[in-house]
Amino acid sequence: MADQSRQPNVIVFFTDQQRWDTTGAHGNPLGLTPNFDRMAAGGTHLYHSFTCQPVCGPARSVFQTGLYPTTTGCYRNKIPLPEGSRTLAHYFNDAGYQTGYIGKWHLADENPVPESGRGGYRYWLAANALERTSDSYDAVVFDNDNARVKLPGYRADALTDAAIRFIDREKEQPFFLFLSFLEPHHQNHRDDYPSPDVYRDAFTGRWTPPDLTALGGNSAQHLGGYYGMVKRLDEALGRVCDAVKSLGLAEDTIILFTSDHGCHFKTRNGEYKRSCHESSIRVPTAVVGPGFDSRGQVRELVSLIDLAPTLLDAAGIEVPEQMQGRSIMPLLRRESGEWRDDVYVQISEEGIGRAIRTKRWKYAVASVDGAKDAPSADVYEERFLYDLQADPYELTNLIGYESHRDAATAMKERLLRRIAEAGEAPATIIPAESRRASGQRRVSEAEVRA
Structure with missing residues (x-):
């Protein structure tokens, strides 16, 4: 039974460039995401979930601050989060949490990221542009002292191992962990979607979403690897959930799964995102834990900008007035039937x-x-x-x-x-x-x- 006197732990499981229709909960027939699908069925499934900026840095600035990119100034990549910005880490720090960030940051302008550029996270095992410091089997990040750390294993597994170690170490106190993967984003320097070796050819030619069937792009080349990355991410999600359960924390821990944007495989412009289309802006999102279990499928339109106030609200932390998103908790508790009937998207760089x-x-x-x-x-x-x-x-x-x-x-x-x-x-x-x-x-x- 959940400890009612304890603040809930919060874990964000954040993927990069993952389409909503990679999940079984959204009709993908390949069985890639049984753990996500179980979260969606047993917790809260935000069926219509969207980014409000379909590119890495701006989307991440939104999640960290609850503000639009034009408000923070991070309206395109390579603009660091301004010093003095209040992030989720600051609010959780102030509420007595241990805060940790593992993986891809993409809100600074250098690697390694100096302490002043880490958004207030106390524990740090990350890189700014992870795709530039590491590869699928060469996971390199930096620690609190900016020492280079090479983690063993496939990159998604290596970051998951680090997250489980953090959870085990901090289990006696409330913690907020932001676990940020690069997968299933492409490896930039060779424009490749490197799945684990075991899945390298497992999903090639198996199923193509209707928009890619009609428009082509480079999906025939990359979709199999992309699906292999999604499969391994879901296995990592299962490992995090299993670790939380084994440590007796399941009923005291909120786990949120979402992504920064989708992927249109060069069908809408010359690259992978930065367009208004569903393939760019719609993402899979589900939450389990206190306040979210058995809440079912939410059909209202929810934006990435709503997730920061939602997590604070769910943890019993006052939502700052300046945040431009809204907590969905009153919607889940049926305290208010009012919810906006649209989402707003800013587009940059393209x-x-x-x-x-x-x-x-x-x-x-x-x-x-x-x-x-x-x-x-x-x-x-x-x-x-x-x-x-x-x-x-x-x-x-x-x-x-x-x-x-x-x-x-x-x-x-x-x-x-x-x-x-x-x-x-x-x-x-x-x-x-x-x-x-x-x-x-x-x-x-x-x-x-x-």
């Missing part, structure tokens, strides 16, 4: 873009001047409109169609409101050039608001 997604519609804009190195733009132009009810894999762009002008207008109004709510400067959105779709019906007003 270009300056903004997007909004409701349960039915996806609408996205991009800066008119093609600028890339700025936090936002004054003027955008319409780029994408998808009816996710009729076209869940986003294969037909409806932007500019006369039949969908009302839908685009309604989504434009929503997007401008969310830009303002995020604290960005007012912007202008130029309508797309009008197109007439042969045989396309007109969308009713009721459908526009759906």
